[in-house]
Amino acid sequence: MNTVTLASLLCLLAGAATVARAEDPYFYFTWNVTYGTISPLGVPQQGILINGQFPGPNINSTSNNNIVVNVFNHLDEPFLLTWSGVQHRKNSWQDGTLGTNCPILPGQNFTYHFQVKDQIGSYFYYPTTSTHRAAGGFGGLRVNSRLLIPVPYADPEDDYTVLIGDWYSKTHKQLKTFLDSGRSLARPDGVIINGKSGKGPGGDEPVFTMKPGKTYKYRICNVGLKNSLNFRIQGHPMKLVEMEGSHVVQNVYESLDVHVGQCFSVLVTADQEPRDYYMVASTRFTKEVITATRILRYTNGKGPASTVLPKAPEGWAWSLNQFRSFRWNLTASAARPNPQGSYHYGQINITRTIKLVNSASRVGGKLRYAINGVSHVNPTTPLKLAEYFGTADKFFKYDVIPDSPPEQEPKLVTSEPNVGNITFRTFVEIIFENHEKSIQSWHLDGYSFFAVAVEPGRWTPEKRKSYNLLDAVSRHTVQVFPKSWAAIMLTFDNAGMWNLRSELLERRYLGQEMYISVLSPERSLRDEYNLPDNAPLCGSVVGLPLPAPYTI
Incomplete structure (x- = not known):
């Protein structure tokens, strides 16, 4: 087991406690990751629990808090967690992906330590190793506003996290066997809301309660594996106020399409007849629609929920139009991407344009997914560690894919580490182009980006005329519809090694991801932190002398 730090000892003694310091507050958590029996679809199966919970415990934090999570791995496999959407400023060592961290081996522990900065909003965490996400290990993560920074709506009566996702009745090891054998995952067996589908023991119990006349915040995240989901509440419109760390123009929606990896915050007022209602x-975008329901109860409710469920929209054109309706709230004092909170991102000169095309191929009869013809493979030594110890040239090459792929359909060219090298503090345009018939969902760690366009067809430079260069929402995940493209823009001002991946489990597991190296030429602590003292070493860097530390 790794050396237990002072933080770990405090965790063991207190579990979760606040320590008064002159600096920003610290919150400590001890998490034990184990297998356990769960019944999301009403049938018992093996799941991954955190402190005996499925889903895992919520982290409730405030901007500038320091979060210290000591994770003990009691599984029989290596394990890692990532904090999806939380920007680890100067600190990709806490990213929790196989390109940046050695996994936590069975019977060992690792203490994550990161600070949530000015990124007020709704997030979640989940496992990045193997197919663990298909078994659980996920939970909500909130970043609340400090009292000095007002939010653009009145404080709600209460704050609820809603984790929705598709689900398989097979274990994660069975699903891994399917993927390793070259097969794609079939359609899911069900959909769950906060760990249940509405079937089986406890499925008919209320998830949340509301007092008549009061307004509540619901944080809705798609933590699933494959499918976009539509979320609605019977008889209750939803006022959208935040998505993925940004306040938005407060439009009202009857339902919301939440694509894999995305989070929305809505306000819901209990102004209907006092009774039960279904979430x-x-x-x-599936031939057979799979539905889950959970009960929302008024505290003075006098009747069951109606069996007539509100209908979901049809077709992806509706979903595209909903995306176009999302706008950044330019009058709010927070949340803002930090330090990218420019009102004038549309006036910054683009220094580089990168087009990324996803594709599927079969190699030796086995399915692989790729970006611009390269299917990513993680080396035994994490990419960030190899770079930090000066041995990167032994494990990978930078920029193995061109900025613009050839016009013909990209086929799988190679399976190797796929690492892009982007100059520190440059403003870059990235185009995701989807030639396939299925919807894609892309996520970038360590950053918020401006999602300036999602449109059908193929991208050309003339398409920039359709960009929203005024109030596109700053976020970290974007969907790309079939036979369509999406454009994002951002300043790469966060030094480190950052994962750009498909949020669809099978696509990421089979190679549709890459890493982006953003190196600070000054090797200064102003730009990036040193390797943490408690970081485990693995692969070829074991036994090597530590590099000279960064200094101010």
Whole structure:
């Protein structure tokens, strides 16, 4: 087991406690990751629990808090967690992906330590190793506003996290066997809301309660594996106020399409007849629609929920139009991407344009997914560690893919580490182009980006005329519809090694991801932190002398 730090000892003694310091507050958590029996679809199966919970415990934090999570791995496999959407400023060592961290081996522990900066909003965490996400290990993560920074709506009566996602009745090891054998995952067996589908023991119990006349915040995240989901609440419109760390123009929606990896915060007022109502989550863009329901109860409710469920929209054109309706709230004092909070991102000169095309191929009869013809493979030594110890040239080459792929359909060219090298503090345009018939969902760690366009067809430079260069929402995940493209823009001002991946489990597991290296030429602590003292070493860097530390 790794050396137990002072933080770990405090965790063991207190579990979760606040320590008064002159600096920003610290919150300590001890998490034990184990297998356990769960019944999301009403049938017992093996799941991954955190402190005996499925889903895992919520982290409730405030901007500038220091979060210290000591994770003990009691599984029989290596394990890692990532904090999806939380920007680890100067600190990709806490990213929790195989390109940046050695996994936590069975019977060992690792203490994550990161600070949530000015990124007020709704996030979640989940496992990045193997197919563990298909078994659980996920939970909500909130970043609240400090009292000095007002939010653009009145404080709600209460704050609820809603984790929705598709689900398989097979274990994660069975699903891994399917993928390793070259097969794709079939359609899911169900959809769950906060760990249940509405079937089986406890499925008919209320998830949340509301007092008549009061307004509540619901943080809705798609933590699933494959399917976009539509979320709605029977008889209750939803006022959208935040998505993925940004306040938005407060439009009202009857339902919301939440694509894999995305989070929305809405306000819901209990102004209907006092009774039970259904929360509904159902698959989108599938031949057979799979639906889950959970009960929302008024405290003075006098009747069951109606069996007539609100219908979901049809077709992806509706979903595209909903994306176009999302706008950044330019009058709010927070949340803002930090330090990228420019009102004038549309006036910054683009220094580089990168087009990324996803593709599927078969190699030796086995399915692989790729970006611009390269299917990513993680080396035994994490990419960030190899770079930090000066041995990167032994494990990978930078920029193995061109900035613009050839016009013909990209086939799988090679399976190797796929690492892009982007100059520190440059403003870059990235185009995701999807030639396939299925919807894609892309996520970038360590950053928020401006999602300036999602449109059908193929991208050309003339398409920039359709960009929203005024109030596109700053976020960290974007969907790309079939036979369509999406454009994002951002300043790469966060030094480190950052994962750019498909949020669809099978696509990421089979190679549709890459890493982006953003090196600070000054090797200064102003730009990036040193390797943490408690970081485990693995691969070829074991036994090597530590590099000279960064200094101010």
